[in-house]
Amino acid sequence: MQNSILQTQFVLSPPAAPVERRGAVDLHLPSRAGSHPAVVVVHGVPLPPGVGDPREWPIYRGYGAFLAEQGVVAALPSLPVETPADLPVAAEQLRAAVEQVRADPRVDPDRLVLWFFSGSGLLLGDWLRDPPSWLCGLAATYPLLAPLPGWVVDARFRPVDALDAAADIPPLVLTRAGRDRPEVVAATDAFMAVATRRGTPVRLVDVPDGRHGFDMLDHTEQSRDAVRTARDAVLTMLSADRSRS
Template sequence: MTVFILVPGVFTGAHVWEETAARLTAAGAEVHAVALTGPGRPRDAATAVVDLDTHVADVLAVIDSVDTAAGREIVLVGHDYGIHPVRGAADRRAERIARIVHLDAGMPQDGVPALAAVPDQALRERLAERATGGAAGAGAGTGAAGTAAGTGATGAGTDADASGPAGGTGELAPPARDEWPRWGSTAGVPDAALDRLTALAAPQPLGTLLQPLRLTGAVDAVPSTGVLCTGNGGSIELVQMQVDFGDPALQALTGPGVTFFELPTGHWPMLSCPAELAGVLLRAAAGEGHRLKASGPAETPAHLRPFLLDVPELPRERAGNIDLYLPGAEGPRPAVVFVHGGPVPAGARPTPRDWPTLVGYARYAAGQGVVGVTLDHRLHGVEDYGRAAADVAAAVERVRADPRVDADRVALWFFSGSGPITADWLGAPPAWLRCLAATYPIMAPLPNWGMTCRFRPADAVAHAGALPVVLTRVGLEVPEIAATVEEFLAAAEDCGAAVDVVDVPHGHHGFETLDPTDEWREAVHRAMRQVLAHVTN
């Protein structure tokens, strides 16, 4: 018999598991839905201060109550924040746990507090300051593995304040009914279930978010399964793309004991599709699921394979975080700045400005008589868009200051995950910006990013005026990304923005380094012709 121990996320209790638990029980499993101290059950005098250790102890108590004789296997399921006490407890009872299921939850590492998974940096820092009496410091990123898992936000920004004295003894008020989407997509959740979720929500003890998770490493040997909710922005394809960047910290996701499932729903599958979730949990317990592909020593990751076009081998000139590919023509020349996507793990090597796609585009542009520019920016996690945007703006100013560049004729070309940064330029395009291009872009923050800030191109395009936009749209795009492109294009049409779409019906995300086709080559030629026409006229 499988024994499922189900651990809820922020603001919630055991009640969220009722329908899923009933289905697991009907299938012959034993089920324990954990009521965490604070949100799920009242604290007593002995637990006046509730922190992550308190919740780890809550999960340990349930584990220790289970008789694992006669082949009974324990499967721990952590949803959202619940993965933190799950991993903490599994680290202390690794020999008793058959599998951990990360239900739309990341992979928190030793020393990282749950608050670090909140993508909204302003909220994260504000809560840390209030809880520590003004000393911020819980704002470290989730780490590469947590970002790559991409399976949900521990918290995604809210206007609720922490209350109570400093030191992590305060509480975070639960969201109002219309604020739940900022903590994860509510796609698929019936109105009645959302009403009940709101009515039963309880304040989250701040100490549970601020106290760092402490792991010995024993948990790493426990098999695991990630259940990705595509309606919340996660997918197996996106995780595989992150793994392919080559960061050693992510290679654990390709291990033989790690599997993945997808559910076509939002962040609350126990409320939106409890029967389907129960089926996935039973399959996960049996060791089923998709396994990620590890890049072998002799295998080149897709993003490092050769560019699909033969371009001139022009030399580069490196200055700081930018590379210039200079044409043979004399005098100040127009420039095209190519902005890589992401998030890219900080340890990924080579860095993006040396990736064949970016180098290929820059050399292609230089071969046509303009200055091609690649750069590195610091988009290492979804919380980094502010500093990445600042890096791009600073790099552009350095390019414009170069005497070999015509400062009044510059185009910016964004790829993939850098798409949200286009909002800055669409919202207030400078006179020297002659064209903005975007290739297979992410044109809105994905739901599990929890971003409520300025990086929303669909909102900004109304202010683009006559700025020409060239958007390359691939027909075989990741559905979660394709939806953001369609949202942007609809907004652009509504306001009459000048957007030319280069369609690549059979193109994949990152098609330039896959097996080339004539369709793909022509798409690159067409996009480049349009951009150069705007920047050289």
């Protein structure tokens, strides 16, 4: 499993960015000096055995370089989550990583987006319920928005319910893979139904032929366009007025 993930390449080939490892967080840095907006890239959880540190996976290093190329500090925290029972620990580790990133002098602490992937989508609930004033938006790519069958998790890790109860919702970007597993598709549909009922705008990026992990598994123009579109939506959130109704 580890060799497979480490050999599976990102669908784009951005130029490598300088990378600094600060404890549990890797920073992919833009070429120019100054204070930059930041994106915290939250890898999928739980991690299967033997896959190593996600910060070393080509897909996440690709996203880091892809964002740094656009003048954004891309922060990749490592969340060593092995079972759904570890989600509360992951949530606290993520908050600590975010504060670490915001405290870095190369980061504008008031311009930050969190971008969740796969199973880390379950961590969205906290940020939907109580978004801090500096949060410019939330992005999620083929996210898990409800626990898989048999998973026992706290109610805070049910993003569909969190969206339904939230009062002040930050801007949202959601990338949906058309060939994802049925449970993921069903939860995404439920999330979008709540958003529609509430009148919550969601920037939806559809990848009709994409599998779960299309950004490393499906090297097609459709996949590459989807990744670029999601990135551009994230950049728009970072540059927009943060006032929310």
